[in-house]
Amino acid sequence: MRGMTGRIDAAFEVVPKRVDHAPEALDVIHLANGYPVDPAKRERHTRFIAQQLERFPEGQFVAVVRDGTRERVVGTSTTLRTARAPSDPPLPWHAVIGDYGIPRHDPDGAWLYGVEIAVHPAFQRRGIASALYRTRLGLVEELDLDGWYAGGMLMGYHRYADRLSPRAYAEQVIRGTLEDPTVSMQMRRGLVPAGIIEGYYREPKAGDCAVLLTWTPRAARGATGVALAKPVPAPLAAKAAAHRRAARGTVGTSAPAAATRRGTVRR
Numbered sequence: 001m002r003g004m005t006g007r008i009d010a011a012f013e014v015v016p017k018r019v020d021h022a023p024e025a026l027d028v029i030h031l032a033n034g035y036p037v038d039p040a041k042r043e044r045h046t047r048f049i050a051q052q053l054e055r056f057p058e059g060q061f062v063a064v065v066r067d068g069t070r071e072r073v074v075g076t077s078t079t080l081r082t083a084r085a086p087s088d089p090p091l092p093w094h095a096v097i098g099d100y101g102i103p104r105h106d107p108d109g110a111w112l113y114g115v116e117i118a119v120h121p122a123f124q125r126r127g128i129a130s131a132l133y134r135t136r137l138g139l140v141e142e143l144d145l146d147g148w149y150a151g152g153m154l155m156g157y158h159r160y161a162d163r164l165s166p167r168a169y170a171e172q173v174i175r176g177t178l179e180d181p182t183v184s185m186q187m188r189r190g191l192v193p194a195g196i197i198e199g200y201y202r203e204p205k206a207g208d209c210a211v212l213l214t215w216t217p218r219a220a221r222g223a224t225g226v227a228l229a230k231p232v233p234a235p236l237a238a239k240a241a242a243h244r245r246a247a248r249g250t251v252g253t254s255a256p257a258a259a260t261r262r263g264t265v266r267r
């Protein structure tokens with residue numbers, strides 16, 4: 001909605017991902033990472049999202065803004081369950097997930113693993129990724145998992161590539177003496193650095209390097225027993241069947257019932 005200031009205000013919501021979100025979700029991933037959109041890959045991504053929703057619908061979310069009846073995807077989050085703990089020797093991203101269709105998802109795995117998170121550049125710094133993280137961490141508690149972990153890509157490394165190795169840069173980001181646009185933000189959201197994974201994912205901007213980030217309900221509650229980074233609950237397990245239907249969706253449907261997080265976006 002356009003207000004008196006001429007700025008556009010739009011509420012965002014985190015909702016279960018549907019197959020028809022796929023083309024815009026892929027565009028968000030490309031644009032967020034600084035690459036042009038690639039329409040030729042939209043069909044393949046649609047197949048991948050259909051597979052994600054078949055294998056683990058509860059773990060897939062998008063953030064949307066609405067303009068009348070039109071819903072626009074501005075953020076996307078993908079997770080899977082794995083039996084591998086963050087203390088196990090780290091694997092490259094592709095080895096953990098298989099491919100974007102998450103064939104390595106283990107329905108009995110005790111850990112939630114972060115496959116992807118991205119927010120459209122025009123909608124960044126409005127709390128959308130924070131809302132997506134809270135939804136992920138809420139899912140850990142809802143499914144009674146041991147915790148969440150992922151490789152946080154060091155997307156700001158390229159600024160220091162002429163002076164530092166990826167590992168030296170990662171060490172400084174973890175110490176807090178250098179600021180990384182992705183990993184420092186993740187650490188401020190309560191995710192705990194637990195290691196450095198070189199060769200994690202082919203991304204020149206990051207020197208292919210990630211920081212192993214972890215979150216457990218026990219650590220988040222701290223010594224006081226009070227949650228430090230309180231997650232927004234994801235849809236209740238009892239609603240899983242409805243969620244599954246909403247997530248599969250039919251093209252052009254109304255909003256899914258299980259919206260999990262609202263906020264206000266200004267651009």
Ligand SMILES: CC(C)(COP(=O)(O)OP(=O)(O)OC[C@H]1O[C@@H](n2cnc3c(N)ncnc32)[C@H](O)[C@@H]1OP(=O)(O)O)[C@@H](O)C(=O)NCCC(=O)NCCS
Nearest residue numbers: 032117118119124125126127128129130152153182185188
């Ligand atoms: C990393 C990424 C997902 C963050 O998304 P985002 O939606 O901008 O994240 P948030 O808005 O929740 O938080 C970002 C910052 O904006 C701030 N912010 C949130 N709401 C705000 C508001 N209304 N006004 C001003 N600042 C705000 C947050 O406090 C945070 O800053 P801080 O870390 O200094 O505290 C996004 O930059 C992105 O897609 N990057 C490229 C892909 C990527 O790196 N993915 C992760 C791979 S591991």
